[in-house]
Amino acid sequence: MITPDRALQILRDEGCSEKVIAHCIAVSERAAEIAEKLSTTGKQVDVELVKIGGLLHDLGRCRTHGIDHAVIGAGIAMELGLDPLIVNIIRKHIGAGITIEEAKELGLPEDDYIPFTLEEKIVAHADNFTSGDTRVTMTQLVEKMKERRFTEESMARIIALAEEIGIY
Numbered sequence: 001m002i003t004p005d006r007a008l009q010i011l012r013d014e015g016c017s018e019k020v021i022a023h024c025i026a027v028s029e030r031a032a033e034i035a036e037k038l039s040t041t042g043k044q045v046d047v048e049l050v051k052i053g054g055l056l057h058d059l060g061r062c063r064t065h066g067i068d069h070a071v072i073g074a075g076i077a078m079e080l081g082l083d084p085l086i087v088n089i090i091r092k093h094i095g096a097g098i099t100i101e102e103a104k105e106l107g108l109p110e111d112d113y114i115p116f117t118l119e120e121k122i123v124a125h126a127d128n129f130t131s132g133d134t135r136v137t138m139t140q141l142v143e144k145m146k147e148r149r150f151t152e153e154s155m156a157r158i159i160a161l162a163e164e165i166g167i168y
Contacts, residue, residue, distance in 0.1 A: 001048055001083065004028070007055040014062040014076060019132070026133040028054030031126035034167050038118070045118050046085075053089030053123045056082070060090070067106050070094050070113065085119065092116070093124045095150070096157035115161070125165045128158055138162065 002010075011021050031054035035047045060073025074091040097114030104110050115121045129136055131144070141162075145155050 002052060002086075004051060004055060007052050010056065010080065011059060011062070014059060016059070016062040020058055020061045022133045023130065024055050024058050026135075027057060027123065027126045027130045028052075030054070030130055030135065031123050034122050034126060034165060035119070037167055038122070038165075043118065045122070049083075049085055049089075049119045050122050053086050053093075053119060054126060056086060057090055057093040057123050057127060067094065067098075068108055071108055085117075088117070089115075089120050089123050092120045093127050095128065095154055096124055096161035099153075102151075102154070114157075121161060121165060125161055128162070 008021065008025075011024060016024075028051050031050045032047060035045045035050040039045050039047060056073070056077065058069065058073065059076050060069035060071070062076075063069070063072050070091055070093060074087050077087045077090050091111075092113050092115040094113065097112075098106065098108065099114065100110055100112050103113060115124045128141060129138075131140070136144070138159075141158070142155070145158065150158075
């Protein structure tokens, strides 16, 4: 596993803005808090993986701020030889994931981008509740989703993920 310093260096080397890096740090910190809390309840969670995945989840934003930043970021991570577990966190962090059908509609490679592992879910959840480097409430998150015209299915998945994780 790479170190947090190495993850930050990758973001800088790939050209991510300081604003994106600040967001990634905030998501990583929140994700690590969630992972640590869940581990005290007996859940098996790799806290270090969550920290690094949180730091690198928006790696693709060095190239685009479109929905495809997750796919692009995963590609960069693979080119860099990063752990496939990190690559999957990057690929699956958008909202509470994207179904194959939604991927097709969005012009993404046809694949299932729904977070599966607990670590993938934690990073996606922490990202959903972080705007810039600021934590948001469930009410603020729902308002943001409505403003951005999220589909009912997508909103329901995000809310279900929040309920599954149980920590806001």
